[in-house]
Amino acid sequence: MAKHTTLKRGQLLKYIGKRWKNLNIISGNSFMKFLGYDGNGFADVWVEYQGRLLFLSIKEVELAV
Structure with missing residues (x-):
């Protein structure tokens, strides 16, 4: 995802x-x-995945459609 993409709290990635x-991302259920x-810097994000807090690079996620 582009570094300057504006995300809102609660948005699915x-x-x-x-x-x-x-990092046990379940195949087919990689939504967070x-x-x-x-x-x-908007280069790193905090996400919640299956109740766990994860710190990821913005390059490791994309918007869920």
Whole structure:
């Protein structure tokens, strides 16, 4: 997703990044809720996925349609 895309709290996102240890994104259920940006660079986001808070790069998510 573009770095300067404006997201609103509660908006649904889809994880498109690479898999990494301790990140169990269920295939077919990679939707998460946007909670907010971290800092003022809009490059990192806080999301909620299955009750867990995750800190991700904006490049690892896209808008859920």
